[in-house]
Amino acid sequence: MESSENRNALNPASTKLRLPTTYAATATATAPTGLKEISDSQSNARAQMSSIPTKRAANDSAVAPPDAKRKTLVERAGEPIQPKSQLPAPTPTSAFLTGTISGASIVQLANARNANKTTATALPRASSATGHRPTYSSTNPSSFTKSLGPSSRPPVTGLRQPSFNQPTNRSRSISKPRPATSMSSHGPSRDVSVAPTQPAPTQPPNGIDVDERLNEVDAEWKVMKEAFSISLQDKKAMETAVQMAKNQVDTLEAERQKLNERNELLQKEMDALRQQFQQLTLTLERQKMDHEYQLQNKSREHEHEVQELQRKLKQESERLQRINREEKDAFERQCRADLEGEKAKAAKEVRDLRLKLGAEQQDINKSLLEKERELRQLQSQLDDLRSELSQEQKNKRALQEQINEMATTNGKLEARNQGLRAQIDFLESDSKQQSDSFAQIEARLREALEIAENAKQKLIKEETERRILFNKYQELKGNIRVMCRVRPALGKSEGNEAKIMFPDAKTSSAQIEVTGLEEKSSFGNINRKVLPFEFDRVFAPSVHNEEIFDEISQLVQSALDGYNVCIFCYGQTGSGKTYTMSSPDGMIPRATHMIYDTITKLREKSWTYTMEGSFVEVYNEELNDLLDGSNNSKKKLEIRHDDVRKQTTVLNCKTVALDSADKVEMMLKQAQNNRSVAATKANERSSRSHSVFILKLVGENSVTNERCEGTLNLVDLAGSERLKHSQAEGERMKETQSINKSLACLGDVIEALGRGSSHVPYRNSKLTHLLQYSLGGNSKTLMFVMVSPLEAHLKETITSLRFATKVHNTHIGTAKSTKKAIKDRSSES
Numbered sequence: 001m002e003s004s005e006n007r008n009a010l011n012p013a014s015t016k017l018r019l020p021t022t023y024a025a026t027a028t029a030t031a032p033t034g035l036k037e038i039s040d041s042q043s044n045a046r047a048q049m050s051s052i053p054t055k056r057a058a059n060d061s062a063v064a065p066p067d068a069k070r071k072t073l074v075e076r077a078g079e080p081i082q083p084k085s086q087l088p089a090p091t092p093t094s095a096f097l098t099g100t101i102s103g104a105s106i107v108q109l110a111n112a113r114n115a116n117k118t119t120a121t122a123l124p125r126a127s128s129a130t131g132h133r134p135t136y137s138s139t140n141p142s143s144f145t146k147s148l149g150p151s152s153r154p155p156v157t158g159l160r161q162p163s164f165n166q167p168t169n170r171s172r173s174i175s176k177p178r179p180a181t182s183m184s185s186h187g188p189s190r191d192v193s194v195a196p197t198q199p200a201p202t203q204p205p206n207g208i209d210v211d212e213r214l215n216e217v218d219a220e221w222k223v224m225k226e227a228f229s230i231s232l233q234d235k236k237a238m239e240t241a242v243q244m245a246k247n248q249v250d251t252l253e254a255e256r257q258k259l260n261e262r263n264e265l266l267q268k269e270m271d272a273l274r275q276q277f278q279q280l281t282l283t284l285e286r287q288k289m290d291h292e293y294q295l296q297n298k299s300r301e302h303e304h305e306v307q308e309l310q311r312k313l314k315q316e317s318e319r320l321q322r323i324n325r326e327e328k329d330a331f332e333r334q335c336r337a338d339l340e341g342e343k344a345k346a347a348k349e350v351r352d353l354r355l356k357l358g359a360e361q362q363d364i365n366k367s368l369l370e371k372e373r374e375l376r377q378l379q380s381q382l383d384d385l386r387s388e389l390s391q392e393q394k395n396k397r398a399l400q401e402q403i404n405e406m407a408t409t410n411g412k413l414e415a416r417n418q419g420l421r422a423q424i425d426f427l428e429s430d431s432k433q434q435s436d437s438f439a440q441i442e443a444r445l446r447e448a449l450e451i452a453e454n455a456k457q458k459l460i461k462e463e464t465e466r467r468i469l470f471n472k473y474q475e476l477k478g479n480i481r482v483m484c485r486v487r488p489a490l491g492k493s494e495g496n497e498a499k500i501m502f503p504d505a506k507t508s509s510a511q512i513e514v515t516g517l518e519e520k521s522s523f524g525n526i527n528r529k530v531l532p533f534e535f536d537r538v539f540a541p542s543v544h545n546e547e548i549f550d551e552i553s554q555l556v557q558s559a560l561d562g563y564n565v566c567i568f569c570y571g572q573t574g575s576g577k578t579y580t581m582s583s584p585d586g587m588i589p590r591a592t593h594m595i596y597d598t599i600t601k602l603r604e605k606s607w608t609y610t611m612e613g614s615f616v617e618v619y620n621e622e623l624n625d626l627l628d629g630s631n632n633s634k635k636k637l638e639i640r641h642d643d644v645r646k647q648t649t650v651l652n653c654k655t656v657a658l659d660s661a662d663k664v665e666m667m668l669k670q671a672q673n674n675r676s677v678a679a680t681k682a683n684e685r686s687s688r689s690h691s692v693f694i695l696k697l698v699g700e701n702s703v704t705n706e707r708c709e710g711t712l713n714l715v716d717l718a719g720s721e722r723l724k725h726s727q728a729e730g731e732r733m734k735e736t737q738s739i740n741k742s743l744a745c746l747g748d749v750i751e752a753l754g755r756g757s758s759h760v761p762y763r764n765s766k767l768t769h770l771l772q773y774s775l776g777g778n779s780k781t782l783m784f785v786m787v788s789p790l791e792a793h794l795k796e797t798i799t800s801l802r803f804a805t806k807v808h809n810t811h812i813g814t815a816k817s818t819k820k821a822i823k824d825r826s827s828e829s
């Protein structure tokens, strides 16, 4: 792509305009690149050229302005060199100017020319004015060329003719031959033009010294010659530059031509394209019209098609609706037929089922009869087992007697052995008779030992059998048993006693009848209902703890046999729970004493037992260790269950190894002190928490390698009185609410166990969570419902008895149905 500068340079018009100022442009270094390159090759000329315009300018200012038509040196340099014959005859002015281009001599010559123009006589005046004498002798300024020729040279009188070829001493420097270049570059006409510079020696009229004049002329000549030489050099450089410019112009002209041609071509192409465009526009217009026409046609066609399709669709839709209606009718007919068939089939099935049910009903009745028979058999079995048990107990006693006998026999034998040994010693020195008697004695001794060993083995076997039978017996009695105990009135200060009927000691009845509160009938009569309640056993106020314990000792035995046993006392405040459980002759001390005795006896049967006790309370749904007196360092107790061993442990709870009976008493005392006690209006010193005495029993038999792990839980529940009755407030009210909630949870758990529910809500309260493995399952539970004998407590007594009845009705075993029947009667009455 060409730059704008180059494009300008290539413009012929601009080039033409610039050409006259080439030198000035060169001096200011703004010439086009082509020119600059050319000038660079002419370094010498360029240096001189640069000075030329300055000189010329100086001359122009000094010399009169030239004729307007006259061409400048540069212009003329651009002109082609004409043959000599064509050259115009140089005017004196031009010849003069050609010879004197620069320097002060030119000014002088100009002055001289002006002087010549005016008058020939003015020359001396002018010379005198300038201080120089005129160098021209010619009086005809209009024919300057003629004066240059040798022929025209005027003769010099009395003077030696100056010769250019033979210079005199004065003009030695001038007469030196000019350089060949200088000479050769100028034609002969130039030589001719120089000739007029030789002044014709004239004799001045006023007698001026000719030699002096000649010297002056020589000097002037010399100056002129030098100026001429410089001018020639300038001319040559200019010619070269002009030539180059011409070349450049030619090149540019050629370029311009090319560009013109190209421009024309492009113009033509543009015209062609314009024509093409017009044609295309026309074509497009035509095509557009065609398309629009086609589009309209298509649109019309599509409209027709759409109308056709809509018509077809309508027809198809009507056809499908018709088919659908027909199918629907057919399907409805089919469905009705099927329904009728199904109905008939179902009626037949109903008839069959009725027949079948009748048969099944008969079967059920039969099986019911059979069950009743089985029940009777079981009852008789139970009786048999009971008799067996009594028999076994008799056997046991007999065996025990036998063992005792054997032990005495063994002692006797031992004594006899001792005697025999003495006899042996005595008879040691004796003969054969002595040794025979000794052998006899030894054999008898072995026999006696063998009998003793057999008796022991039999005893162990009997013990195992006894355990099995005992457990069966316990199971038959029911795994949840409820007994009722009514405490005696402590004095008249307590108030009137309620009317309670107890069972006759001679009968096996376990029914208690409580005469209820006064009720006013609709006729205004005052009635008192008699409310009967039946439990596994009822203890009258006269019954002591000893007799109570006799009843529960079997459960303690079960704990020793490896069962989890839970005995708890339930009842309102002051009904005798703590008395029954923790008094000095209560269940806890008696149980531990019994356990000690049994453990000691069981040692003979190769059973070794360890016993650990802990005592905790549940207060406001929080577990507290009753054996840890230091309240500050109390750690939070956590319940952990071992699902495999069915055992419960309380983390961070103090456990005491009960290796002596004294430790139990100490433990109970400490627990009593630590137990949360608070005063309520219902009882002066009332326990407001549930206390649980946990006895862990682990037994191992070294002979049979048996191991048993049982737990005995003796629970003293908090008072069960209702919130309204207790008139508790603030903290007491919170305690009472908490107690009631946990007792309700206990009832729910027992109820769920009785129903055989898959989910037993043990976790609903801390108490039931703690006793999880001692309530239900394979464990044995006994609940004592404690009753106050006072009239004032009658309402609470009835509530407690109803709760206990509910628990009692969850009995598992053969007695359950009987008890249920009794319960139904009681509720009816």
Ligand SMILES: Nc1ncnc2c1ncn2[C@@H]1O[C@H](COP(=O)(O)OP(=O)(O)OP(=O)(O)O)[C@@H](O)[C@H]1O
Pocket (backbone or CB within 6 Å): 486, 487, 488, 490, 541, 571, 572, 573, 574, 575, 576, 577, 578, 579, 580, 683, 685, 686, 687, 717, 718, 719, 786
């Ligand atoms: N069988 C009984 N023979 C003699 N006195 C009894 C008998 N039962 C309870 N008592 C006495 O009755 C009072 C209240 O008994 P106890 O403290 O055992 O009641 P409680 O139900 O444990 O009350 P709380 O739940 O408030 O502890 C005590 O003085 C106790 O000695």
